[in-house]
Amino acid sequence: MSNHKISTIDNLSLQEIDSQAELIPLLTPEDEEEMMNEVLPETIPILPLRNMVLFPGVVIPITAGRDKSIKLIDDANAEGKIIGVVAQIDEDVEEPTKNDIHQIGTVARILRVLKMPDGNTTVILQGKKRFEISSIVTEEPYMTANIKDILEKKPKGKNSEFLAILESVKDLAIQIIKESPNIPSEATFAIKNIESQSFLINFVTSNLNLSVKEKQDLLAINNLKDRALETLKYMNVELQKLELKNDIQSKVRFDLDQQQREYFLHQQMKTIQEELGGTSQEEEMDEMLAKSKTKKWDEKCQKHFEKELSKMRRMNPQAPDFGIQRNYLELLLELPWNEFSKDNFDLKRAQKILDRDHFGLEEVKKRMIEHLAVLKLRNDMKSPIICLTGPPGVGKTSIGRSVAEALGREYVRISLGGLRDEAEIRGHRKTYIGAMPGRIIQSLKKAGTSNPVFVLDEIDKLSNSNQGDPSSALLEVLDPEQNSTFYDNFVELGYDLSKVMFIATSNNMSMIQPALRDRMEVIKMSGYTIEEKVEIAKQHLFPRQLKEHGLTSKDLTIGKKQLEKIVEGYTRESGVRGLEAKIAQVIRNAAKSVAMEEEYNKKVTDADIVEVLGVPRLERDKYESNDVAGVVTGLAWTSVGGDILFIESLISPGKGGMTITGNLGTVMKESATIALEYIKANTELLGLDPEILTKYNIHLHVPEGATPKDGPSAGIAMLTSLVSLFTQKRVKKNIAMTGEITLRGKVLPVGGIKEKILAAKRANIKELILCHENKSDVDEIKPEYVDGLIFHYVKEMNEVLEIAITNQKVKNAKKL
Numbered sequence: 034m035s036n037h038k039i040s041t042i043d044n045l046s047l048q049e050i051d052s053q054a055e056l057i058p059l060l061t062p063e064d065e066e067e068m069m070n071e072v073l074p075e076t077i078p079i080l081p082l083r084n085m086v087l088f089p090g091v092v093i094p095i096t097a098g099r100d101k102s103i104k105l106i107d108d109a110n111a112e113g114k115i116i117g118v119v120a121q122i123d124e125d126v127e128e129p130t131k132n133d134i135h136q137i138g139t140v141a142r143i144l145r146v147l148k149m150p151d152g153n154t155t156v157i158l159q160g161k162k163r164f165e166i167s168s169i170v171t172e173e174p175y176m177t178a179n180i181k182d183i184l185e186k187k188p189k190g191k192n193s194e195f196l197a198i199l200e201s202v203k204d205l206a207i208q209i210i211k212e213s214p215n216i217p218s219e220a221t222f223a224i225k226n227i228e229s230q231s232f233l234i235n236f237v238t239s240n241l242n243l244s245v246k247e248k249q250d251l252l253a254i255n256n257l258k259d260r261a262l263e264t265l266k267y268m269n270v271e272l273q274k275l276e277l278k279n280d281i282q283s284k285v286r287f288d289l290d291q292q293q294r295e296y297f298l299h300q301q302m303k304t305i306q307e308e309l310g311g312t313s314q315e316e317e318m319d320e321m322l323a324k325s326k327t328k329k330w331d332e333k334c335q336k337h338f339e340k341e342l343s344k345m346r347r348m349n350p351q352a353p354d355f356g357i358q359r360n361y362l363e364l365l366l367e368l369p370w371n372e373f374s375k376d377n378f379d380l381k382r383a384q385k386i387l388d389r390d391h392f393g394l395e396e397v398k399k400r401m402i403e404h405l406a407v408l409k410l411r412n413d414m415k416s417p418i419i420c421l422t423g424p425p426g427v428g429k430t431s432i433g434r435s436v437a438e439a440l441g442r443e444y445v446r447i448s449l450g451g452l453r454d455e456a457e458i459r460g461h462r463k464t465y466i467g468a469m470p471g472r473i474i475q476s477l478k479k480a481g482t483s484n485p486v487f488v489l490d491e492i493d494k495l496s497n498s499n500q501g502d503p504s505s506a507l508l509e510v511l512d513p514e515q516n517s518t519f520y521d522n523f524v525e526l527g528y529d530l531s532k533v534m535f536i537a538t539s540n541n542m543s544m545i546q547p548a549l550r551d552r553m554e555v556i557k558m559s560g561y562t563i564e565e566k567v568e569i570a571k572q573h574l575f576p577r578q579l580k581e582h583g584l585t586s587k588d589l590t591i592g593k594k595q596l597e598k599i600v601e602g603y604t605r606e607s608g609v610r611g612l613e614a615k616i617a618q619v620i621r622n623a624a625k626s627v628a629m630e631e632e633y634n635k636k637v638t639d640a641d642i643v644e645v646l647g648v649p650r651l652e653r654d655k656y657e658s659n660d661v662a663g664v665v666t667g668l669a670w671t672s673v674g675g676d677i678l679f680i681e682s683l684i685s686p687g688k689g690g691m692t693i694t695g696n697l698g699t700v701m702k703e704s705a706t707i708a709l710e711y712i713k714a715n716t717e718l719l720g721l722d723p724e725i726l727t728k729y730n731i732h733l734h735v736p737e738g739a740t741p742k743d744g745p746s747a748g749i750a751m752l753t754s755l756v757s758l759f760t761q762k763r764v765k766k767n768i769a770m771t772g773e774i775t776l777r778g779k780v781l782p783v784g785g786i787k788e789k790i791l792a793a794k795r796a797n798i799k800e801l802i803l804c805h806e807n808k809s810d811v812d813e814i815k816p817e818y819v820d821g822l823i824f825h826y827v828k829e830m831n832e833v834l835e836i837a838i839t840n841q842k843v844k845n846a847k848k849l
Contacts, residue, residue, distance in 0.1 A: 052639035065229040077117045077733050079176040081129045086248035087118045089160040097154045114143040131169040137253050173627045186256045198261045205268040212275040225378045238264050288485045288847040319632040329371040331583030373484045376440050378409035383439035390435045393565040400556050418511045420537040423558030424610020429538040437486035445476045450494035455501025460523035470523040484532035484717035511552045560607025570596045574613045582624045589623045602649025619645050659766050662843040663758035667750035668771040670785025680754040687730030696737030698743025741769040746783035748774035753837045761846040763839045769793050770802035778830045786810035
């Protein structure tokens with residue numbers, strides 16, 4: 034907003050006038066009503082203004098220098114004091130004609146005429162009503178025109194939206210007055226005392242820093258509400274400009290040098306403290322010394338602390354090192370030296386907490402209880418280093434939280450994912466700017482005890498860089514023989530970590546360096562079965578998501594059948610994170626219906642699941658028929674659980690070559706080569722004609738070629754596929770197999786048996802061929818998971834072929 038200024042018609046100059054000459058009468062609603070009821074004359078003289086637009090009700094002073102303008106003002110002042118004021122389209126036109134002026138203007142009353150010493154005439158005008166020029170009557174001695182009234186549309190009654198806009202206009206105007214250094218604060222009272230709605234808008238618009246065209250566009254708006262909205266937009270822009278300008282000025286304002294300022298303030302503070310008898314820096318240091326006497330540290334630590342404190346006493350408080358030294362001493366005092374929380378070794382309670390928080394994972398929970406039992410019997414609190422390894426989302430981190438609750442210890446978690454600086458573990462030397470202790474010491478300070486349960490999350494995601502190897506720094510942390518004197522570069526003293534219970538988590542043990550892996554006791558956590566996932570969803574995930582979405586069991590329920598449909602059709606993972614996301618999606622749909630008061634099924638149906646989640650994309654893997662020679666079902670382990678895969682082989686005339694496809698790794702290709710060489714060496718035993726192997730080419734393929742596959746476990750499946758191909762005999766129906774083969778004809782054990790068996794069950798497989806050494810893995814699985822399956826345990830390849838190959842020829846068998 035701007036100051037009131039005098040508009041010079043002739044030379045486009047803006048001159049400030051004395052404040053006593055400004056006339057700002059505030060219209061009341063009664064004055065406005067009287068003004069609106071005045072009848073306009075048919076013909077009035079037209080006064081063009083170069084750089085100003087007059088609004089109804091607003092008072093402005095202008096200076097006229099042109100002869101036509103002075104003549105017009107003199108005549109009008111002598112007669113009816115009524116003139117028409119319009120803005121020029123082009124400010125540079127000296128003698129405006131009818132084409133050089135806007136068609137919409139404001140009828141004005143002459144309040145006062147002042148003759149100036151320089152020959153100009155200053156006239157104070159007050160706008161009355163808007164008009165539109167119908168036609169120009171004369172242009173000499175000045176312009177006169179026929180005009181017609183323009184009706185102004187006002188909102189009827191008490192329009193709440195319009196009233197809110199007016200309040201916003203008032204508030205913004207007051208803010209602009211406060212931000213602008215050129216507008217006197219008294220203008221705030223003028224704004225607050227305006228009662229007339231239209232006058233408020235016209236008064237504010239008239240005083241905005243806008244161009245003539247922008248003001249003319251506002252004057253031409255007939256609807257008062259629309260004009261108020263447009264005015265509000267311009268006010269927002271002006272306020273932002275003012276705030277930005279003030280911000281820039283404050284930034285570039287000259288200030289005292291920082292060091293001088295701090296010195297001055299320190300001297301003042303010191304004097305004030307001495308006068309008031311408050312705590313000075315010397316007294317603070319004395320308090321530190323007294324506090325150190327209460328710490329449970331040894332004599333060596335006490336001497337080190339006193340030495341560092343005396344060094345601080347000799348320092349200049351304005352020196353940068355003073356703050357670093359102070360932080361160092363405060364850290365030493367805040368660390369929980371030899372302060373331990375009391376362990377709760379109620380193992381039955383611990384078992385209940387683990388069972389409450391985790392469904393399944395029986396082996397893992399059993400191992401954790403065993404660890405707690407050993408701690409209880411040893412009675413020295415020296416904790417073992419445990420590493421929980423398994424796929425994402427199976428509950429590794431939450432196991433640590435439950436153990437902390439069961440023991441009554443503090444829980445601390447550090448995420449090591451992407452950590453590449455050795456100083457994050459060991460800390461920085463305090464000579465560096467911004468030095469701080471490592472994550473281990475910081476976390477102990479936060480925990481307040483020296484024996485928390487410390488979860489080192491994602492220990493396999495540590496990376497190396499030119500800042501050092503953080504996994505090597507962890508060697509000291511995780512070695513019970515060394516961590517009783519853990520050295521942090523910032524602390525510069527040995528700190529006892531032997532009472533801390535470290536629990537590390539990882540997804541892939543092969544990513545951890547061998548020396549670090551050797552220091553930990555590894556507990557493997559396999560993925561959940563479908564039945565376990567359904568129970569977890571029923572007992573934990575669904576109730577938790579209901580609570581997070583503001584619903585209760587009265588608003589929505591779900592059956593096990595529907596949960597199983599979500600597990601099988603929409604998730605393929607070892608853990609339950611993806612399952613929880615899908616459950617949340619179903620609950621959000623119900624929450625939307627509750628919020629919008631729409632009808633919905635309070636018990637989730639299969640149709641609801643398809644409607645919300647779409648058509649199931651991950652259908653169960655199905656067994657394929659045995660009508661074609663060379664097609665065998667194998668079993669695979671993936672990071673998201675078990676799966677079945679099909680080994681296909683084809684024979685064609687050639688010279689005995691073999692092609693292998695399917696995006697296979699080196700080990701898997703070698704298994705195919707071993708299988709073929711075994712067949713070549715044992716043709717007589719297998720009842721094959723040796724010449725067949727030299728007359729035909731073999732193509733072995735593993736479908737889903739885009740998926741990388743590797744490992745030795747498909748060896749016996751490849752052997753069975755090739756024998757079925759050469760003999761053109763059927764493979765036994767509903768059978769799958771997994772095992773590694775050797776050139777001697779031996780079958781070796783493989784891993785991931787539990788996941789593979791569950792995948793076989795999903796695919797309706799009835800019989801499984803495994804290495805006899807894998808029998809112990811099957812015995813560890815719950816009986817209900819292997820119910821209905823027949824297991825064949827083998828040692829030799831010929832045993833595999835006797836079980837898997839039938840004497841029936843396949844359809845359309847080839848004559849070889």
